[in-house]
Amino acid sequence: MSVSRRGFLQGLGVGRTAHASAFMAARGHEEYVAEAMEPQGGQGGRPMRPNLPPGVEAIRISSNENPLGPGKAAIDAILGKFPEANRYPFNSTPLDADLEILIAKLNAGKRENVVLGVGSQELLRNAARVFMSPTKHLVIPSPTYGDPAGFAQNALHYTLKSAPVSEKTLKTDLSVLLPLVKGAGLVYLCNPNNPTGLIVPKDEVKALLDGIPKTMPVLIDEAYHHFVDDPRYATSVPAVLEGRPVIIARTFSKIAALAGMRLGYAIAPANMIQQMRPYSMGSINALVKWGGVASLKDAAGQAEVKKKVMDLRKKTAADLEAYGYECLPSETNFFMVAIGREIQPVIQEFAAKKVAVGRPFPPMTKHMRVSVGTADEMARFMTAFKEIFPQKTRNTAAGV
């Protein structure tokens, strides 16, 4: 995988070297963060969905949702308990503690290592609240999932330092990120990374942890953990169990398809969980707890989702490659395709065809992020793609 230097730097908005300070100066922090935020970002983010004519239903392959919907076990569990929705969650089983214990067991930890969140988003934000300060910045790769950075900057008014991904491989570049850690409050690593879909291999995560002060909090967002096949990847939960100040964020929004119900969790050393817990809402939705338990126990259902989504991702990426457009080797339920021109007008062209695709992710503004939808949706996407883009010979696709 290679990306031409000129194309990448154009994306950065700079003409010379691709490093963090040039990036900030060229684009302005605030603009970058707002652009990078997920649609549900709130707190100063702006909606990034394309504007469709009223009443027009687009296929939604822009937010990395699970198009297959929640599994039957989760739906039955939630609906079966709906009559108890009059009860506050702290009075209703399973107690938050029960779900925390189940999560702890599945991850070889203890209940004291787990906290639940209204989506993992709540916990990512709480980590920023607890571990950052006016003098302790957040370190992020760029591009990456924008919510924690957006919240830190727009709500807390704290500062960020961002490390552009490698311009050659588009991977999170630890050699650029490491020097930014000095004096930080929190380091954020998204693994696999959103929007690239690329993993940070386990030996590189180890090198990061070994290369920073032992007391530096590191937030590792494993939202797409369940989709990864690459043996070079591993969860970083063992670092938590070894007592490193590492917070793992996980979500039920992706593999379990409960995004609209809002449920996530963090796994961290007990003292960090204790620091974060007071910032939580105090309880999660009484019904989603049942869905969460059912999903965790439904290993076969999760394996089926993974297989269907991965098969479709591979097929769509292969179709695009055969048409002449290079795709990044994703390990998630979305992927990026190099389109060779600026993404913003392309989003509108897809919107006109009732296809909602991912927004700009500077500096990779000549890539399009595509979430894997259903087989029908991917077929519609391919038709739209071929109407918008000409066929290319394979060897011209990389020059973006």
Ligand SMILES: Cc1ncc(COP(=O)(O)O)c(C=O)c1O
């Ligand atoms: C990397 C990453 N982390 C967290 C989230 C948010 O997850 P949740 O729905 O649990 O708040 C997303 C959503 O797209 C994401 O891409």
